[in-house]
């Protein structure tokens with residue numbers, strides 16, 4: 001007979017990665033007070049929905065990152081989606097040919113705010129080894145990027161590190177940032193309304 005395993009935490013939960021960090025605040029007997037933006041940041045950073053835009057080898061590293069050994073889902077981001085309207089983290093992995101640029105930009109535009117972008121690997125970040133007429137020399141030529149992950153290809157640990165950096169940005173982002181003049185100017189510089 002096969003042994004039955006139960007998902008029992010033998011360690012105290014405070015030390016477990018499944019516990020989300022508590023936001024800064026004040027607590028006493030029966031109450032905890034914090035900022036609304038901290039609570040929203042906490043919820044957003046632990047429930048990111050990635051949209052993998054994978055065009056070549058870095059996408060294979062992403063598959064390894066999603067699989068059981070590295071388990072990307074530990075960070076609340078296991079709900080990978082291919083509908084831009086439902087996702088909030090665009091992960092661009094692979095060589096982006098100039099012909100593909102408008103497609104990538106359209107995917108970005110279709111994502112609802114707030115949205116974040118991670119350029120995974122040398123190709124997405126800078127064109128990588130393909131310093132040639134047909135390859136985009138970094139996706140930040142067409143859309144704003146929040147976090148760059150180095151490597152050709154980056155190891156799964158690097159991709160996870162990129163996600164942790166994104167989570168840090170998401171958790172600390174002001175609720176007003178997306179309405180600020182600076183953000184609107186950033187989008188306008190890319191020709192995005």
Ligand code: SF4
Pocket residue numbers: 056057058059093094095121122123124128129151152153154
């Ligand atoms: S960075 Fe390297 S591994 Fe990633 S898509 Fe480019 S050539 Fe492939």
